[in-house]
Amino acid sequence: MALFSRIPIDKSRIEQAIITLEQQSSAELRVYVERHMPKNVNVFDRTFEVFEQLEMDQTVARNGVLIYVAFKDHACCVLGDEGIHAHVGDIFWQEVHEIMIKNFKHEAYTDGIVKAIECIGRELAQYFPRQEDDVDELPNEVIINE
Numbered sequence: 001m002a003l004f005s006r007i008p009i010d011k012s013r014i015e016q017a018i019i020t021l022e023q024q025s026s027a028e029l030r031v032y033v034e035r036h037m038p039k040n041v042n043v044f045d046r047t048f049e050v051f052e053q054l055e056m057d058q059t060v061a062r063n064g065v066l067i068y069v070a071f072k073d074h075a076c077c078v079l080g081d082e083g084i085h086a087h088v089g090d091i092f093w094q095e096v097h098e099i100m101i102k103n104f105k106h107e108a109y110t111d112g113i114v115k116a117i118e119c120i121g122r123e124l125a126q127y128f129p130r131q132e133d134d135v136d137e138l139p140n141e142v143i144i145n146e
Helices: 011-024 043-053 082-104 109-127
Strands: 028-034 064-070 075-080 143-145
Touching: 011 028, 011 109, 028 109, 043 064, 043 075, 064 082, 064 109, 075 082, 075 109, 082 109
Parallel strands: 028 064, 028 143
Antiparallel strands: 064 075
């Protein structure tokens, strides 16, 4: 497994999962990984902050999804913009979160993220199928903040 610096993920494998998702859906997905969250910030607030920084709320259909992981803090969150959330709701996001947690407990960070992307991809393809004129609105690169 190719590890990025000291963060135990295979960046290229995750980016390939994002590309696969975006070949099936008009939605946008990003992954943001850092060792630690800023002090005195909870995981949802941090995820929302990153979501806004990455301008994920600017997609035309409001169907961006952010997977956030602070692996040293044992924290992760999945946040979907209002377009996709209106279709899937809180229970779906909790299921995706559980997929990640199950894998993270075994230090399988890449597997957890890839499985979460695959699960999200199935839902996004259903509600936001890829269009012939689809434009990739956001980069697919995994963001590492050490």
